[in-house]
Amino acid sequence: xxxxxxxxxxxxxxxxxxxxxxxxxxxxxxxxxxxxxxxxxxxxxxxxxxxxxxxxxxxxxxxxxxxxxxxxxxxxxxxxxxxxxxxxxxxxxxxxxxxxxxxxxxxxxxxxxxxxxxxxxxxxxxxxxxxx
Amino acid sequence: xxxxxxxxxxxxxxxxxxxxxxxxxxxxxxxxxxxxxxxxxxxxxxxxxxxxxxxxxxxxxxxxxxxxxxxxxxxxxxxxxxx
Numbered sequence: 739x740x741x742x743x744x745x746x747x748x749x750x751x752x753x754x755x756x757x758x759x760x761x762x763x764x765x766x767x768x769x770x771x772x773x774x775x776x777x778x779x780x781x782x783x784x785x786x787x788x789x790x791x792x793x794x795x796x797x798x799x800x801x802x803x804x805x806x807x808x809x810x811x812x813x814x815x816x817x818x819x820x821x822x823x824x825x826x827x828x829x830x831x832x833x834x835x836x837x838x839x840x841x842x843x844x845x846x847x848x849x850x851x852x853x854x855x856x857x858x859x860x861x862x863x864x865x866x867x868x869x870x
Numbered sequence: 871x872x873x874x875x876x877x878x879x880x881x882x883x884x885x886x887x888x889x890x891x892x893x894x895x896x897x898x899x900x901x902x903x904x905x906x907x908x909x910x911x912x913x914x915x916x917x918x919x920x921x922x923x924x925x926x927x928x929x930x931x932x933x934x935x936x937x938x939x940x941x942x943x944x945x946x947x948x949x950x951x952x953x
Contacts, residue, residue: 747923749949775918775920791944791946795941800933814944
């Protein structure tokens with residue numbers, strides 16, 4: 739979503755993005771002229787008249803599980819966004835009985851918070867697991 | 871899912887969906903503005919509609935149409951910018 743019109747979205751997709759992604763952008767390119775939606779999400783920069791680089795993960799119930807906002811010159815890390823969605827899906831599928839520790843990715847161990855785990859995380863989870 | 875819209879000369883716009891903001895005394899207005907743009911994790915995303923370009927068509931998209939699915943909503947400064 740940006741403040742550009744749908745016509746400019748079409749030109750950008752047809753003339754540039756379709757040369758990067760075969761078949762063009764697969765998802766909807768939303769237009770927010772005036773920044774009304776961006777203002778509600780806290781990402782519209784009124785001084786510059788554009789939207790900052792905000793990314794919101796919204797679950798199937800419509801609840802915002804996470805967000806990240808960057809200033810324009812630095813691009814996103816798509817892999818990190820996907821990792822976060824996978825982590826939120828694991829938590830959701832476990833109905834909140836599991837939690838994903840720092841550095842978790844699919845296939846790595848999760849934690850099962852409860853009275854038995856209090857003060858014992860150091861036994862099952864090692865600091866180096868945050869980095870591998 | 872998304873309604874197709876006609877491409878006309880008027881530039882289509884979207885906006886928030888739901889109750890209109892109630893008129894409040896002028897002195898309280900700035901406070902309401904502040905609360906309105908507060909986004910918190912663990913709370914519902916505000917619903918909105920927006921015109922969009924999707925696979926060769928101009929459509930109208932409403933966030934709540936995606937209930938039941940995971941959604942990634944991305945904002946960016948502008949088309950043809952570099953990053």
